[in-house]
Amino acid sequence: MNKLERNERLARLALLSIAFSAVSVLAVITAFIFTEGAPIMFKYGFKSFLGGMNWYPSEKSFGLLPMIVGSLMVTLGALVIGVPLGLSCAVFLTEFSSKRLRRTIKPVIELLAGIPSVVYGFMGVVLLVPFIRRTFGGPGLSVLAASVILGIMILPTIISISIDSLLAVPRTYREGSIALGATRWQTTKMVLIPAARSGIVASIILGMGRAVGETMAVIMVAGNAVDVPGSLLSPVRTLTSNIALEMGYASGEHREALFATGVILFVIIMVLNTIANVTSSRRKV
Amino acid sequence: MTTAIRVKGFSHFFGSAQTLKGIDLDVLRNEILGVVGPAGSGKSTFLGALNRMNDLVRGSRTEGAIEIDGKNIYDPDVNVAELRRKLGMVFATPVPLPRSIFENVVFGTRLAGSRGRASLVELVQDCLERTTLWEEVKDRLDASALKLSGGQQQRLCIARVLALRPDFILLDEPCSGLDPISTAKIEDSLRRLKEDYTIILVTNNTKQAARVADRTAFFLNGELIEVGPTDKIFTAPDDRRTDDYLRGRFG
Amino acid sequence: MRINPRLEQNAVKVVLMVLTATTVGILLFIIVFILRKGVPVLELSFLTRNPVDMGRGGGIFSTIVGTLVLTLVAVLIAAPLGVGTAIFLTEYTWENRVTRIIRFGADCLAGIPSIIFGLFGFILFVTKLRFGWSILSGGLTLAFMILPTIIRTSEEAIKSVPASYRQVSFSLGSTRWQMVARVVLPAALPGIVTGIILSIGRSIGETAAVIFTAGSALHLPTSIFSSSRTMAVHFYILAREGISMSNAYGTAAILVIFILIINLLTYYLMERFIRKYS
Numbered sequence: 001m002n003k004l005e006r007n008e009r010l011a012r013l014a015l016l017s018i019a020f021s022a023v024s025v026l027a028v029i030t031a032f033i034f035t036e037g038a039p040i041m042f043k044y045g046f047k048s049f050l051g052g053m054n055w056y057p058s059e060k061s062f063g064l065l066p067m068i069v070g071s072l073m074v075t076l077g078a079l080v081i082g083v084p085l086g087l088s089c090a091v092f093l094t095e096f097s098s099k100r101l102r103r104t105i106k107p108v109i110e111l112l113a114g115i116p117s118v119v120y121g122f123m124g125v126v127l128l129v130p131f132i133r134r135t136f137g138g139p140g141l142s143v144l145a146a147s148v149i150l151g152i153m154i155l156p157t158i159i160s161i162s163i164d165s166l167l168a169v170p171r172t173y174r175e176g177s178i179a180l181g182a183t184r185w186q187t188t189k190m191v192l193i194p195a196a197r198s199g200i201v202a203s204i205i206l207g208m209g210r211a212v213g214e215t216m217a218v219i220m221v222a223g224n225a226v227d228v229p230g231s232l233l234s235p236v237r238t239l240t241s242n243i244a245l246e247m248g249y250a251s252g253e254h255r256e257a258l259f260a261t262g263v264i265l266f267v268i269i270m271v272l273n274t275i276a277n278v279t280s281s282r283r284k285v
Numbered sequence: 286m287t288t289a290i291r292v293k294g295f296s297h298f299f300g301s302a303q304t305l306k307g308i309d310l311d312v313l314r315n316e317i318l319g320v321v322g323p324a325g326s327g328k329s330t331f332l333g334a335l336n337r338m339n340d341l342v343r344g345s346r347t348e349g350a351i352e353i354d355g356k357n358i359y360d361p362d363v364n365v366a367e368l369r370r371k372l373g374m375v376f377a378t379p380v381p382l383p384r385s386i387f388e389n390v391v392f393g394t395r396l397a398g399s400r401g402r403a404s405l406v407e408l409v410q411d412c413l414e415r416t417t418l419w420e421e422v423k424d425r426l427d428a429s430a431l432k433l434s435g436g437q438q439q440r441l442c443i444a445r446v447l448a449l450r451p452d453f454i455l456l457d458e459p460c461s462g463l464d465p466i467s468t469a470k471i472e473d474s475l476r477r478l479k480e481d482y483t484i485i486l487v488t489n490n491t492k493q494a495a496r497v498a499d500r501t502a503f504f505l506n507g508e509l510i511e512v513g514p515t516d517k518i519f520t521a522p523d524d525r526r527t528d529d530y531l532r533g534r535f536g
Numbered sequence: 537m538r539i540n541p542r543l544e545q546n547a548v549k550v551v552l553m554v555l556t557a558t559t560v561g562i563l564l565f566i567i568v569f570i571l572r573k574g575v576p577v578l579e580l581s582f583l584t585r586n587p588v589d590m591g592r593g594g595g596i597f598s599t600i601v602g603t604l605v606l607t608l609v610a611v612l613i614a615a616p617l618g619v620g621t622a623i624f625l626t627e628y629t630w631e632n633r634v635t636r637i638i639r640f641g642a643d644c645l646a647g648i649p650s651i652i653f654g655l656f657g658f659i660l661f662v663t664k665l666r667f668g669w670s671i672l673s674g675g676l677t678l679a680f681m682i683l684p685t686i687i688r689t690s691e692e693a694i695k696s697v698p699a700s701y702r703q704v705s706f707s708l709g710s711t712r713w714q715m716v717a718r719v720v721l722p723a724a725l726p727g728i729v730t731g732i733i734l735s736i737g738r739s740i741g742e743t744a745a746v747i748f749t750a751g752s753a754l755h756l757p758t759s760i761f762s763s764s765r766t767m768a769v770h771f772y773i774l775a776r777e778g779i780s781m782s783n784a785y786g787t788a789a790i791l792v793i794f795i796l797i798i799n800l801l802t803y804y805l806m807e808r809f810i811r812k813y814s
Contacts (some may be wrong), residue, residue: 026683088556262651409570
């Protein structure tokens with residue numbers, strides 16, 4: 001069977017090379033981002049980078065605080081909108097609706113996860129921003145607008161994963177609870193949601209990751225002023241927008257500073273992802 | 286009867302746990318050897334040692350030898366794929382592959398290099414006849430094997446093994462989960478198959494061993510306690526433990 | 537004062553239903569709105585003519601081509617790499633610290649925002665390797681972006697092939713590669729293809745990573761070193777610069793339709809996958 005043995009050896013070699021290349025790529029990307037972005041942070045010091053209030057690249061002032069606050073506010077806002085709506089949807093679809101309804105609606109929601117972010121941003125510009133301007137005053141391009149748009153964008157993530165987590169709770173939990181005389185809602189509230197908690201939390205964290213990383217939609221509706229936003233109606237710039245808006249014309253240390261912004265984002269997302277992984281794997285029932 | 290397999294002082298380990306302890310056993314040509322014992326006694330491990338399927342599990346280690354045709358199958362120059370074609374294995378749960386009935390039967394031969402269809406038609410018919418499945422499926426050889434009933438699927442799996450023209454057929458609790466009629470059909474096939482093959486049948490069901498096996502081996506905790514003609518084992522075994530198990534005093 | 541559980545449940549049910557309807561309503565509204573405003577713009581000439589006057593007139597043909605070519609390059613690079621890696625990790629290695637690190641790395645990179653990939657691609661491909669703003673730069677960047685996802689979805693598809701299939705294959709005398717090629721891959725194929733199609737969907741809508749690597753040239757690309765504009769980038773530019781609202785809507789509608797088709801395809805494939813193995 002020499003031919004078979006030869007094919008086996010070839011296959012193993014080919015697959016090893018492929019896997020090695022892919023892994024190298026992943027490693028290179030990580031290493032690259034850090035090596036390009038870290039030096040400038042050391043040069044100017046973490047404190048001035050992360051805590052500095054002034055972002056004037058032409059004057060070598062690289063304070064990211066307004067953007068950090070911006071990202072934080074916008075992400076929190078997104079969670080305020082996305083989590084209640086998303087969880088309600090998930091709970092309703094798993095516990096209080098027919099299987100058929102869920103089977104029709106879930107794909108629709110997953111479809112919406114695929115809509116490009118620029119389209120969401122566009123809707124924001126065309127409908128939401130004028131509405132905010134008319135109803136609440138201010139420029140319309142605001143923390144509020146960005147939060148609403150981001151909140152809507154993370155809905156599919158939260159809903160999908162929460163539904164899966166709720167469905168994964170063993171039937172015996174439901175049946176046991178109902179057998180003790182609880183209503184469906186009591187069962188859901190006191191048994192199922194706690195049981196699915198780790199998956200639900202993971203979905204929220206992943207949604208957070210998506211919100212933090214979103215760029216295009218935010219640029220279109222947030223106003224992009226480099227100031228710590230004073231209210232919900234103030235314009236805001238996030239870390240991601242900062243990179244996207246200035247990269248086109250940045251050079252030298254300015255460019256390095258943008259890379260450093262990238263490093264910070266990278267670290268934030270990695271931390272979020274790790275937490276999400278840990279919480280969802282701690283599903284010890 | 287001649288000796289087909291000679292197991293000499295064979296031990297098996299999964300990591301640090303010893304699953305087979307110094308087995309000495311001869312398997313005679315063209316016999317049906319029944320292997321019985323409680324769960325965890327090493328019966329399946331024994332089977333897996335014969336065709337070296339145990340090798341696929343991480344941490345598997347052996348001592349001693351198993352000789353077939355005078356050669357230790359654990360020698361480093363043994364072609365394991367070839368070995369597994371000589372010792373065909375049927376598992377407890379039928380595993381039809383997601384293909385047609387015809388392609389399932391010839392799957393093993395295709396691995397060995399067979400091509401086309403015309404040359405294999407006779408082989409397929411022969412194998413399916415030997416497992417009494419031919420009449421039931423001859424008109425739908427191209428239908429998906431997944432549509433067969435459990436008993437039919439298991440007979441298909443046996444036919445699949447036969448297509449490789451093995452010397453031995455190893456069956457690991459093949460009728461667990463099957464209805465009595467399918468079980469009877471399979472036991473009938475085995476009785477006829479032993480003319481051309483040597484069969485080792487691991488079974489949880491001692492009555493099945495009593496019905497079908499020429500000789501029976503009793504395993505307990507990884508040790509071979511006793512082996513002998515089925516009649517003797519069931520009526521007047523040498524070892525007290527054999528008697529206890531077969532009478533159902535423990536299980 | 538204890539609330540009657542039945543009453544509480546009914547109240548909650550209404551609240552949840554309203555919230556769900558709102559959610560689904562919002563999401564559906566977006567699609568319907570885009571389609572209503574954009575489909576009227578989609579006549580044949582819109583799809584077959586190149587943009588004229590920075591996109592004020594003409595159609596979006598070159599951007600459609602740009603999108604397709606860019607996505608093709610990305611998939612041609614990422615799919616073999618990703619599937620091969622997945623096969624290697626699941627079938628040719630024992631689960632150990634190295635595989636766990638690789639998987640963790642892939643998971644992390646799957647969550648990295650596209651702007652960072654854009655940054656990376658810009659510095660490495662456009663600048664350092666001097667590919668310039670080109671389909672090559674964009675394709676490579678996109679490929680790296682979708683690689684982790686393809687690895688993950690392929691791995692899951694492969695892992696869901698029953699262990700018994702592998703056992704049977706070995707017991708009939710197969711080598712490992714034979715088992716992978718004849719049993720595992722065919723069985724995992726719908727899942728793998730689904731993952732690839734989803735990645736294609738993501739590439740089509742991708743803007744941040746593309747705009748900084750493939751550029752935004754409006755003409756038809758002539759080679760892999762040409763800069764090219766994708767539909768998503770075109771849409772973004774039209775909208776942000778206020779060049780042409782109606783064309784923007786039209787482009788958005790096409791994007792949405794593409795995504796719709798891709799998702800339907802994926803859904804159909806997954807149904808087949810599930811039906812075959814349950």
